[in-house]
Amino acid sequence: MKNTALAAIHQSLNAKMAPFAGYHMPIQYSGINEEHENVRNQVGIFDVSHMGEFFVKGPDALDLIQRVTTNDASTLYIGQVQYSCMTNEQGGIIDDLLVYRLDLEVYMLVVNASNIEKDWNWLVDNNYKNAELVDRSDELSLISVQGPYAVDTLQRLTSYQLNLIPYYHFRELMLNGIPGMIVSNTGYTGAGGFELYVPNHSAVALWEAIMTAGSSYHIRPVGLGARDTLRLEMGYCLYGNDIDDHATPLEAGLGWITKFNKVFNGKEVLQEQKMAGAKLKLVGIRMKERGIPRHGYRILNTDGEPIGAITSGTQSPTLKTGIALGYVAIDAAAPGTNVLVDIRGLLMGACVSKMPFVQSQIK
Amino acid sequence: MKYPEHLFYTRDHEWISFENEHALIGITDFAQKELGDIVYVDIPSLDKIIVKEAIFGTVEAVKTVSDLFMPVNGKVIAINPLLETNPELVNQDPYGSWMIKVLVTSASDRESLLNAEQYQALIVSNPSSHE
Numbered sequence: 001m002k003n004t005a006l007a008a009i010h011q012s013l014n015a016k017m018a019p020f021a022g023y024h025m026p027i028q029y030s031g032i033n034e035e036h037e038n039v040r041n042q043v044g045i046f047d048v049s050h051m052g053e054f055f056v057k058g059p060d061a062l063d064l065i066q067r068v069t070t071n072d073a074s075t076l077y078i079g080q081v082q083y084s085c086m087t088n089e090q091g092g093i094i095d096d097l098l099v100y101r102l103d104l105e106v107y108m109l110v111v112n113a114s115n116i117e118k119d120w121n122w123l124v125d126n127n128y129k130n131a132e133l134v135d136r137s138d139e140l141s142l143i144s145v146q147g148p149y150a151v152d153t154l155q156r157l158t159s160y161q162l163n164l165i166p167y168y169h170f171r172e173l174m175l176n177g178i179p180g181m182i183v184s185n186t187g188y189t190g191a192g193g194f195e196l197y198v199p200n201h202s203a204v205a206l207w208e209a210i211m212t213a214g215s216s217y218h219i220r221p222v223g224l225g226a227r228d229t230l231r232l233e234m235g236y237c238l239y240g241n242d243i244d245d246h247a248t249p250l251e252a253g254l255g256w257i258t259k260f261n262k263v264f265n266g267k268e269v270l271q272e273q274k275m276a277g278a279k280l281k282l283v284g285i286r287m288k289e290r291g292i293p294r295h296g297y298r299i300l301n302t303d304g305e306p307i308g309a310i311t312s313g314t315q316s317p318t319l320k321t322g323i324a325l326g327y328v329a330i331d332a333a334a335p336g337t338n339v340l341v342d343i344r345g346l347l348m349g350a351c352v353s354k355m356p357f358v359q360s361q362i363k
Numbered sequence: 364m365k366y367p368e369h370l371f372y373t374r375d376h377e378w379i380s381f382e383n384e385h386a387l388i389g390i391t392d393f394a395q396k397e398l399g400d401i402v403y404v405d406i407p408s409l410d411k412i413i414v415k416e417a418i419f420g421t422v423e424a425v426k427t428v429s430d431l432f433m434p435v436n437g438k439v440i441a442i443n444p445l446l447e448t449n450p451e452l453v454n455q456d457p458y459g460s461w462m463i464k465v466l467v468t469s470a471s472d473r474e475s476l477l478n479a480e481q482y483q484a485l486i487v488s489n490p491s492s493h494e
Contacts, residue, residue, distance in 0.1 A: 016399075031454075032425045033400040225399065225426055290403060292423050315402045315425050344421070344428075 004049035021113035035226035043147035044222035050113035060129035091266035141203035149217035150193030190234035235355030287322035372482035437465035
């Protein structure tokens with residue numbers, strides 16, 4: 001089990017820690033609801049250093065990225081970030097990831113901690129033209145600062161005008177005296193903010209500087225528990241729950257990052273699925289009755305016939321009601337469709353919901 | 364972590380307080396901390412006779428759901444009405460927030476319960492994987 005460079009900080013904050021993807025990670029500090037609301041209303045700081053960072057360089061870097069991912073990385077300009085999927089030959093999702101274009105022939109791929117080894121092997125296996133590959137996952141920490149006061153907080157640590165960085169863009173700049181840091185206007189909460197890639201040896205100092213800079217904005221540390229409720233309110237997928245090697249991007253509602261104008265692994269299978277129509281679709285489920293839909297619970301139509309299963313669910317701290325993601329048969333996938341969720345033997349009323357469940361605060 | 368002396372405890376982290384043939388039952392400080400933010404307390408067992416160690420309800424937190432087990436044989440004669448609308452009281456005051464009141468039907472049940480010292484020893488020797 002690995003520790004992040006911020007382990008001593010979590011200990012001093014009395015975080016509740018749990019194993020997650022091979023790391024001891026902070027699950028919560030003060031409590032999920034309080035942390036969640038602090039991100040929605042003020043600003044929160046997350047240690048997400050478990051995420052993996054691969055660098056792909058050289059004249060054949062783009063070719064490799066195009067082959068292994070579904071989105072069209074050729075459209076990226078320097079300073080831009082793209083959400084994408086890695087697919088296998090069957091069109092199943094190996095991982096979802098972010099692709100950063102750092103320079104003309106330099107890219108960074110940010111992958112899920114649980115998939116670092118799998119993704120790396122897949123990249124190596126597909127690297128026919130010998131692009132240069134470097135795994136810097138163990139050298140880099142990732143601190144996410146999210147919430148309406150994230151910009152004000154971080155602005156105190158840099159002379160660069162942070163509000164000039166558009167959504168899904170980044171800059172390499174000096175922050176808290178650390179030169180060349182990747183400061184990225186991305187995040188997985190819908191609350192807006194930045195993700196900061198920092199060498200491990202500077203992570204503690206950076207965390208402390210952010211905490212001080214954000215003190216007047218009521219900054220609080222946020223664990224993976226609230227990260228999960230925040231991302232669920234936005235309807236974002238969690239790898240291993242909502243998407244995996246068997247689900248395709250089309251079934252997962254990720255058709256928008258699947259571009260058929262280029263060649264990639266699994267393209268033919270996905271093209272056929274697109275023509276024939278996927279039989280299942282990942283949808284949002286919102287409870288009408290009391291009860292929390294959770295991973296594995298059955299979804300039924302109003303006649304009581306099983307039509308799918310919940311992949312992740314929670315009580316929405318914002319809406320105070322149960323929300324979930326789950327796969328249902330395509331004829332039940334339209335928003336507004338009434339369904340039932342089998343909550344430990346009780347069939348509770350719910351409906352297919354448009355997503356996000358909560359309006360994003362990102363302008 | 365608090366372990367009031369006047370209470371008895373189960374290995375499943377319920378507490379029970381006896382008053383003659385009646386008893387109040389709730390969950391321990393350790394249990395509420397482990398569960399995190401509690402959002403529902405579901406107790407469908409009013410007026411039912413529940414045997415010791417059987418499930419009398421469930422408590423739902425944001426991240427997890429947990430069954431509630433009877434510490435003694437008894438009939439559920441009341442459910443704390445405050446928890447219907449304010450389940451977070453269990454987080455704020457676990458020993459003040461009883462979940463059910465029971466008519467104890469078998470007095471000998473007490474003998475297998477833990478006292479405060481024994482319960483504390485159980486927690487200390489078996490710290491959760493979460494901590």
